[in-house]
Amino acid sequence: MTTPTTETTPARTLLLDPGMDLTLRPMRYPAFYEQYRAAIRNTWTVEEVDLATDVSDLGKLSTGEHHLVKRLVAFFATGDSIVANNLVLNLYKHINAPEARLYLSRQLFEEAVHVQFYLTLLDTYLPDHEERAQAFAAIEHIPSIRQKGEFCFRWIDSIDALDELRTVEDRRKFLLNLICFAACIEGLFFYGAFAYVYWLRSRGLLDGLATGTNWVFRDESMHMNFAFSVVDTVRSEEPELFDEELGRQVTQMLREAVECELQFARDVCGDGLPGMNAEDMHRYLRYVADQRLTRLGLPAVFGDTNPFPFMELQDAQELTNFFERRVSAYQVAVSGSVSLDEEF
């Protein structure tokens, strides 16, 4: 266990205390630094994703599936940019530990790679320039996407005016923003979108999209974990912030997020697709939302089970035939020096 040591000084800095802490030694939160290093080891680039077969797959899609893919790409096109904006405008400003800011800087890079990936995807999927422009404008004119956008902006704006987290109220507001992006946006909106991609893949479609998404998924899982570690740390440093009202607000926020995403699901699924429809997606979202609540130490409120067996696959180890896909499991950083008699 490493809670920051209490015996050093009574006036120690807390994670959310205002300021710009620059001291990396002694390190207050080595776990954040480890998360930063682990993230570096998972570097991937858009050029590694092979979209060649996707283009021919697109021709095979039914009208309904085509509609789904277009909506999905339109959402992805702006989703990661929004997350990146909040990171820069809010998270980086208030999480006051240099090792945590290292992680956030890395996360920002990953968001940029995701934006680049979905941009490349969009350019590949939509050869028509007019359609491309429309996809990026989706946040303006497609109601189901605009609604999600508004949900995000509301929570970005909620602490826009806060320069420093002085009061208990300020800190609670910040926590709500942090939790919103981790649990609702990265942890629910994106998880919903991933589910559509994996549904397509379970039908052997759009392998390139799925490969890239798999890596995005891996990154997003890390982002969410980091944010939850920050919440855990704040909870151990300032347990008084976590009162019943905060819990109520978080639960309400997740309910709203599920509702938002359900509207999107209705739009995306239309009259239903083989093996995918808005009702099942609704159940999946409630199931995921419960997981987020449980992770935050709050009671689950929906009590649903996962209706998507193909999501079970995402937890299993991959075994790739290299004729067919690139293995996504390799590490970027490796240490040590040559020796001939180590145990292996």
Added chain:
Amino acid sequence: MTVVAAGVTVPPAPERDHFAAVRVEVSDCARDLPDTDPERVLSAVRSGGRAGADRVELRDLAVRAAAALIGEDPQYSRLAARLLARQIRDEVAEHGIVDFPSAIAVARTEGLLSVRTAEFVAAHAGELAALVDHAADDRFEYFGLRTVYDRYLLRHPRTDRVLETPQFFLLRVACGLAESVAEAAELYALTSRLAYLPSSPTLFNSGTRHPQLSSCFLLDSPRDELESIYQRYGEVARLSKYAGGIGISWTRVRSRGSRIRGTNGRSNGIVPWLRTLDASVAAVNQGGRRKGAACVYLEPWHADVEEFLELRDNTGDEARRTHNLNLAMWVPDEFMRRVETDQEWSLFDPADVPQLTDLWGERFDAAYREAEAAGKAARTVPARQLYGRMMRTLAQTGNGWMTFKDAANRACNQTARPDNVVHLSNLCTEILEITSDDATAVCNLGSVNLAAHLDRDELDWVGLADTVRTAVRFLDRTIDLTYYPTEAAARSNRRWRPVGLGVMGLADVFFRLRLPFDSPQALALSTRIAEEIALAAYETSVGLAERHGPHPAFPDTRAARGVLHPDHFPQADPVHPQRWAALRERVRRSGLRNSLLAAIAPTATIASIAGCSECIEPLVSNSFKRETLSGEFLQANPYLVADLKKLGRWDRATRNALKQSDGSVQGLDLPEELRRLYRTAWELPQKALIDLAAARMPYIDQSQSLNLFMAAPTIGKLSSMYAYAWRAGLKTTYYLRSRPATRIALATVAGAAPAGASPADDVTCSLENPDICEACQ
């Protein structure tokens, strides 16, 4: 639209009929599968069914719903496969096809088949139709059948609907290779039992208008000149167009900074050329069925070796990266000796030492030292520094496979004459054949499914030998029937007639016999399997030579000089010394029809068709998903599931625990014996894998696609492991498999991360926080 009545969703009338029909089918298929619950499949069909769905669509949903439950119980695999088999039969029937000859007739009309095969079938229609055993479909697991359906069955060129059932497909492959009905029956009897499968190119193309049946091609390095390099690009493109994997050396091409006499400029080295090769390989996709793939070999004395090792990095200058090429090092013993003794290593421009590429063993050592003494080195580096760089590439990309030039040449039957040299291996590092500027090596492959040769709890040695005899005769036949995309390939293959018979399902055998991979019994059994296969294969090849004469280049082989492959391994202790002696005598009298016979290929796709484990590999996980072009499937180790069922432990809690541990059973409260047996590839000592490979080496006259596994590789561990592999006498190794540094949050294990966990909980082992790391304690 659906109507809600009394809380139950009931589809309206016409859909109800379709649904009722699918309900009958599902119950029918599940009849003898007590651990499946047809209602679960049907409820998924009910909720997933789109308004207006017809029977085909509903059945497809049933197939997918059953497949999604395989992770819960392996019996769902059977259920899904049976439903899919019905789907396929209905689809085939759409074309008015009623039996095997009519399927062949339709495919012929559509221009898919060779005249030879179509006429053969027409001439023996009745007899061939009677061979078809549709009940054999029941041997397929879902993965296998899905793969066959998605990728192997012939399809109508316009409607894209399949024109053959799985059994028609296997019989078509047999007819494409057979000269009589009896021969076709013999091969079909093996393949329909999934006891033996030829490699994918043969399965794809046998009997068709483009019978390119060979798996691998090995091209000599282009000569150090522009025309030769461009000629190779063309050859690579032609070869990969027809579903072959390419190995190509680049060692002869001059390094960066080398003077170009014609223009008085300086060379940019090999990287720009390999970029072009990379683009070319990506452009040629194998008939849309799989992507072209190539592996480039380089010897570590080439002065561009460091840049070569960076070609697959995902950082750095994209203009110097080749994401589609695989990379392998062709390492002479002299390099490894200098690593061992921590000496300097000289790097050369091949333009200055063109002789090195064509030398191996002591003659290479002498020439290398002579070149050093003559001051020809471009520069020197500590051997260990370069070796460390190779290890880094392996850890970071899995690529940069370590293959050993001298071991490969020393025991090769084709290298009796000093001017015949093995210059590289192939795409999967199991083929070792000589090449030269105008001779491209070719290999035809097939693999015996060891799991299909278990008779209760023993290996059926007689049956295994029978399978091998049939397999070798048909592999040999392939040499005469295959279409050669280049003249250089045709020439060499007809002279040497090499084939590569391998195995799959070794892990299944070990599970069935309850032998841990690192037990002495496993080592003895695996070695004996290799010996039995080698003996039967050589005996068959001698038999063919007695009838048709030895292969034309036989006088240039070591066998012609009385040396058989096991003779290179004095430590080998054959189970059948007298059979070897008798074989030796027959070889002396009649020669061999094939210069090489054994090679253990990775078998990824054909093992999934056969429903067995891949070649000689341990399982990487007891619960994993398989990704192929046909989508993803979940698979749990069926042997483990059976054991857990016996203990009453195959429940949701265990499945979740298995998932959270990445398919490891080490954290489960199980008897020690089971935990030992079900260790994954990550948990087994890699020494054991290397020892198994080294022990079977005397009986593998080509080589083995040997993957090695290390979850968290370090340079120290890797360098020790590969030095051990070299000392053990391995000819080649294949991928280094490692694991991602971080992983996706489990999406479907409720409460995976407990609330209130402190950030310290997910800390990994690190020098940054020695006080809190418990991973090593």
